[in-house]
Amino acid sequence: MSKGWTKFPNYLIDGLAALKAGELKVLLWLLRSSYHNRSYLSQAKIAEKIRKDRRSVSRAISSLKEKGIVQAYRYKGKNSFYLVRMEPCAEGGGKEEMGNRFPQGRERLGFASCPKCSFSAPISNFTYLAHSKDGTKEFLSCPSCQTRFWILTGRQGLEEK
Numbered sequence: 001m002s003k004g005w006t007k008f009p010n011y012l013i014d015g016l017a018a019l020k021a022g023e024l025k026v027l028l029w030l031l032r033s034s035y036h037n038r039s040y041l042s043q044a045k046i047a048e049k050i051r052k053d054r055r056s057v058s059r060a061i062s063s064l065k066e067k068g069i070v071q072a073y074r075y076k077g078k079n080s081f082y083l084v085r086m087e088p089c090a091e092g093g094g095k096e097e098m099g100n101r102f103p104q105g106r107e108r109l110g111f112a113s114c115p116k117c118s119f120s121a122p123i124s125n126f127t128y129l130a131h132s133k134d135g136t137k138e139f140l141s142c143p144s145c146q147t148r149f150w151i152l153t154g155r156q157g158l159e160e161k
Contacts, residue, residue, distance in 0.1 A: 006032050009086045012069065025050040026060040030070065030084050036128040038081040073131065083130065102139065107151040114142035115149050123151075 008031060012019075019027070029046050030039040043061065047054045061082070064070040071083040106113040113120040119142055126140040129148060138153045 007086075009084075018067070020060070020063070022050075022052065022056055022060045023063055025052075026057055027064060027069065027084070030082050034084055036124060036126075037084055037086055038128060039084065040081050071130065083128070086127070086129070102148045102150050105140065105149040105151045107153070112140060112151050114145060114147055116147040117142060117145040119144040 006028075012027070016024070026046055029041060029049050033039045033041040043054050043057045047057045050057070061070060061072065065072060069085055071085065073080045073083065103115040105115045107123065110122055111120055112123045112126055121143075123138070123140070125143060127143065129139040129141055131138055131153075132150075136152060137150045139148065139150045141148050
C-alpha cells in the first residue's frame with residue numbers, strides 16, 4: 001500500500017452517522033487496500049491494523065454486508081475478496097436485475113469492449129461494479145464514457161458469502 005489518497009464514495013460520507021466506529025475503521029481499511037473496488041485484505045490483517053480482534057472485524061463486515069456497503073466473495077470455498085460498493089444499492093433491485101438494466105459488452109481474451117463507445121482495453125482498466133451470484137457476469141463501468149455494462153466471465157464457482 002502506497003502513500004497517497006483513497007477514493008471514498010459520497011453516499012458513504014452522507015451516511016456516516018449510521019456507521020459504528022468499528023464498521024467505519026474496517027470500511028476505511030477495505031477502501032485503502034482496494035484495487036478496482038476489490039480488497040484482498042484478510043480479516044486478521046484488518047484486525048491487526050485497527051487493533052481489534054478478528055471476531056470484531058467479522059461482525060463489522062457482516063454489518064456492512066447487511067447495509068449493502070460491502071459484498072464478500074468466495075472462490076472454491078475460500079475467501080477471495082471484499083467489494084466495496086462505490087454507489088448505493090438501487091431500491092427494489094438487486095444484482096439479478098442489473099443484467100436487465102445494463103447493456104451487454106463484449107469480452108475476448110481478457111479484453112472488454114464498451115457497448116456504447118466501443119472503447120476496448122484489458123478488463124482491469126474498467127471500473128469493477130459487481131458480479132452476478134453465479135459468477136458468470138461481471139458488471140463494469142467504462143472509463144471513457146462512464147457507461148455501465150456487463151460481460152460474461154465464464155468463471156464458475158465464484159459465490160457471494
